[in-house]
């Protein structure tokens with residue numbers, strides 16, 4: 194995808210900064226150069242004694258010299274201690290690479306002489322989260338023993354024990370007698386990464402069984418310690434680098450579960466089995482050729498448990514929540530970047546979708562129609578007044594409307610992600626939209642396939658009340674339940690209001706008092722509702 198021009202400007206600014214800082218460090222470089230001088234001398238000696246005769250020689254001589262080099266390398270390998278051997282080998286490789294003949298050689302040939310190989314694992318790879326990176330990071334953090342210098346400690350909520358993690362930038366590891374060096378660093382473009390360096394002779398072991406072991410081990414540690422996280426998107430002006438600071442996160446510790454959700458038990462079971470079916474459905478989604486994602490639309494009046502249900506879903510599935518605030522996103526391009534940086538096994542939430550998005554699906558058409566009429570009128574006026582004045586005005590209007598369109602998250606941008614090409618980039622994701630006004634939503638947004646399941650969360654009826662009574666008062670039955678049941682059938686009270694009346698006041702659990710208070714509220718509501726209806730009837734008759 195093409196980057197917006199603001200990014201090019203950023204890049205140019207960065208380059209200017211780099212030039213300025215280069216002048217600053219020039220002095221330090223002088224010192225560094227002096228240090229390198231001695232190393233270079235050694236290379237010159239090697240060049241003179243072994244390599245220089247190769248320049249300008251014919252192929253036969255080059256061949257015999259390469260054979261000579263083989264001999265030297267083999268001798269080094271056998272008789273010198275590891276570190277000295279590596280240093281001399283490195284110097285040799287440096288020297289060889291300066292020769293014009295070898296400069297023309299392919300990487301493969303040069304790689305033959307280099308004793309080390311490196312593999313980098315970046316946190317974000319091609320705009321997508323790299324799971325190997327997080328598994329490796331977890332694995333390295335778990336390499337704790339009494340020899341380790343830097344550790345960091347933390348404590349998880351509800352646990353007595355402390356948790357220690359290794360906090361070193363360099364970690365040495367050993368696997369089947371092979372030494373491996375890990376570094377935790379940032380790439381030149383500011384992306385976090387883990388890099389391992391190893392001797393080429395161990396290529397098979399490292400790229401095969403060792404890396405598989407590291408990633409699997411890291412994943413199993415993550416699984417054991419799995420914490421649900423709540424991510425919030427940062428406003429785009431705060432994104433320092435292309436792939437950094439898109440999301441901020443905290444540990445998600447909401448206590449809601451499906452057990453505590455007050456709603457029709459049948460509906461609840463249906464939702465739970467749908468969610469569990471989705472999380473076990475990798476093979477099924479592959480078989481039917483659909484991206485592994487599912488959309489839920491939660492709708493209902495305020496206080497009926499839409500946000501609570503999202504928390505219950507996250508706790509049931511152990512999925513992290515990405516709370517997407519569309520109003521702080523500039524345009525569709527930023528939306529795509531944010532969504533691609535989410536991890537799998539996550540719930541992407543857009544609350545009050547009708548308020549946060551300009552649902553322009555239909556509106557654009559209407560706007561186009563009405564703008565056609567406006568254009569006609571304008572044309573009349575244009576004829577009347579001077580043509581030049583109007584031309585300028587029209588140009589300005591066009592420019593500002595084009596600017597508005599460019600800087601907005603649109604319905605089509607969101608739909609593109611939900612089921613367009615972009616949706617297949619991320620697997621095992623749940624999308625949840627909430628709204629208080631189902632009727633306001635564009636049909637294109639909520640059709641099946643995009644929002645697979647529509648869940649209505651409604652006013653509190655007796656089945657839902659029984660769950661709240663159990664949660665708040667530990668009650669299974671009571672003589673007042675019957676009265677409450679009939680009142681709940683006749684009034685529209687939200688679970689939030691019922692819960693508020695059942696709450697223990699002043700630290701004392703007064704079951705009778707709570708239920709009577711609820712009955713009073715319900716009776717009052719019933720009276721109000723009846724008088725409202727009577728007023729409506731009178732108005733209709735008039």
Ligand SMILES: Nc1ncnc2c1ncn2[C@@H]1O[C@H](COP(=O)(O)OP(=O)(O)OP(=O)(O)O)[C@@H](O)[C@H]1O
Pocket residue numbers: 453454455456493494495496497498499500501502629650688689690692
């Ligand atoms: N169905 C429910 N089951 C259990 N508790 C509920 C339920 N509905 C509401 N509550 C209680 O009421 C409070 C408010 O509910 P919640 O925030 O989930 O409502 P909402 O539907 O998201 O409202 P809004 O549309 O205003 O965002 C919650 O903290 C919860 O304690």
Ligand SMILES: [Mg+2]
Pocket residue numbers: 499500501544
């Ligand atoms: Mg809510």
